[in-house]
Amino acid sequence: MNYQLSLTVAICFGLLVLLGYFLPDFDLLILLRAEILRWAAILSGVAMFVGIISLLKVHFNKFMDQKSNWGYSLVLVLTFLITFGAGVFSFIFPQAEGLVDFMFRYVQVPVESTLAALLAVLLLVAGMRMVRYRxxxxxxxxxxxxxxxxxxxxxxxxxxxxxxxxxxxxxxxxxxxxxxxxxxxxxxxxxxxxxxxxxxxxxxxxxx
Amino acid sequence: MPQIIDLIGLATLLLIGGLLVGLQIRNQRRNVQPAFRPINAYAKLRTFLTEAIETGRQVHFGIGTGSIGAEDTSATLAGIQTMQAASTTLAAAEKPPLVTASDGTSFLLAQDALRDVYKTVPGAADRYDRDAVQMVGVSPWSYSAGASMLVHGEAPIASVTLGEYGDELLPVLEAGDRVGARQLSGTTNNNSQAIPFVGVEDAVVGEEVYAASAYLNPKRASYVASLQTHDVMRLLIIGALVIGSLVMTALDIFG
Structure with missing residues (x-):
């Protein structure tokens, strides 16, 4: 029963979005398409929230059970709490609204850029390894x-x-x-x- | 003019859909068992799965950094379907596979797909672990860091990374190589085709990513029909390109 329901929902919503794309002269289809996409965006946000909770749970358990590399899990949980706290703080006190932006610009971006910069070295290593195995x-x-x-x-x-x-x-x-x-x-x-x-x-x- | 293009698009979509459904019904009725073109990577994947069951070690599946609902939905679905098809075999193993995602929607769908496999395979339900599917990062590079870490820590016997990946795939492949995991990789990102080619011994190129589920489960009529539809459409496009080129050349010369 559940399967039939999810299948029907998938087909109906897919059909509406598709028709809205190919037949742009029908206003009702355009409206429905926009509404469905809005729902999808909300659901996607909720899914992201569930994913983050799961990520935290996995790392919290890893830290509690002292599994291998538990130190990194602790760093993840702490940085999440700090970032979340900063977000709540800047929501309550609008004068501190640049706080999250600051963290993103001076922590997240440099860390990710460093990883990306390592790509040249990794490519060289991978290229040498490729000659070995293929x-x-x-x-x-x-x-x-x-x-x-x-x-x-x-x-x-x-x-x-x-x-x-x-x-x-x-x-x-x-x-x-x-x-x-x-x-x-x-x-x-x-x-x-x-x-x-x-x-x-x-x-x-x-x-x- | 845009309306004509829209209608041509709709007609093409209907043609592909009609072919897909028609070939599926035909395959089911005649019990078609097609001979696939050998792809080394998928032949080896079966061996990886058997080794995982024998040794009791886990297999890592990366389903890409795409999401459900964006332009990379199909690539993400291909990654999830590969994981689902392989998990049908792996459900007999001591531990479930490790699955990594980087988006909430793909994470939830992968979790649901894996749970469904363990519910369907007799006697496997008690081996299902919901933490087997993890969202390890929320952006491509944080996924790369998280998945590398996980592969390094858990040392799986094999690592399969199929889906939408950019350059962030390389650190994950590097981590797999360091722990001695057997690796299979492919991306649907046209700009990053070289990454799996350089990073692993068994790389799949371009559209081969979409063929994984059919190679793993050749008895399923819908998977076989999708490969057949792919081939028919490819032949039609090749025909159109050749005829179009000849007509344009003739017009240039004689027109």
Whole structure:
């Protein structure tokens, strides 16, 4: 019974949103579509809240049970409480409204940027490892093209043969664009078919 | 003009939907067992699952940093469906898989999907652990940090990361490599296709991400029908591209 209900809701709401998108001249469909999307945004916010509670619960239990790396769990719970406290504080006292913004700008952004900056090092390590475990022509082609691109991108004045910038431009405008478009078409088809599988009730990722 | 384009879009969608339903009904009636093109990564995934059951160690599933309701919904669903299909086998194992998400909606759906599998497989209900699915971060890079940490701490026997991932995937793959996990990875993000290719031995490229559930569960008519529909549509697009190019070239020369 629950399954039939969730399936009916999924199909009906999907149909309304889809028709609202393809038939923009029907005002009622547009209104319904906007309303459904608003509900979805609210539900998404609630889901995020549930997810954060679950995250806290998992880390609190890890800290209480003194499991491996429990120190990091403690840091997570404490920083959550501090950030949440700052949010409540700036809600009660509007003059402190910049507090959360400050924390985001001077803690969250630098931490995430540092992680992203490590990517160059990680890529180099992963590239070296790739040569170790996959010694076929695809690896050598990948490395050769990486080298051509890197040499072709050099901006300082250096005695680099003209063939490198030419090869770089040709690679970027012909094989890379062709390959990327091919992958994109395949991905788009995959996305549409996966969506339609849910929409037609052929698949039910949700439980009963 | 925009209305004509909208109608063409709707007609294409109806064509794909019709093909999908038609092929599914045909597969069910004739009990079709198709021969798939071999994809090394998915052949190995079966081995990973068997090893996980034998050793009692967990398998990590990353379902991507996408969400349900945004433009990356299909990629997230593909990640969840792969986890769901693999969990049907893993339900026999001592421990449930570890699933990581970075959004509330995908977290709840993954939790629901996993619970459903453990409820359906006989005798598995008491092994279900709701904390097996964790939302480890709320942004791509915080997910990366959280999932890396989890993989490093729990040392799973295998780590499967399929879904919408950007560059943040690489630290997770690096963590998996450090703990010696067997890895399979693929992303639907066109700009980050190189990350799984460089990061793991068994990478899946582009649309192959959407084929995982069919490879894991080839007896299910809807999964097989979706691959067949994909192939038919691909052939139609190739035909349209070739004919279009020839017509344009002919117009350039003779027009």
């Amino acid at each position: 010694r076929d022509w695809t690896t050598w082609l990948f490395l050769a093209i990486s080298l051509i691109m890197l040499i072709g991108l050099v901006t300082i004045e250096a005695p680099i043969p003209d063939v490198f910038p030419f090869l770089r431009d040709w690679l970027l405008t012909v094989p890379v664009v062709a390959g990327a478009r091919g992958i994109l078409i395949g991905l788009a088809l995959g996305a549409i078919i996966t969506g339609l599988r849910i929409f037609t009730g052929a698949d039910q990722p949700y439980g009963e």
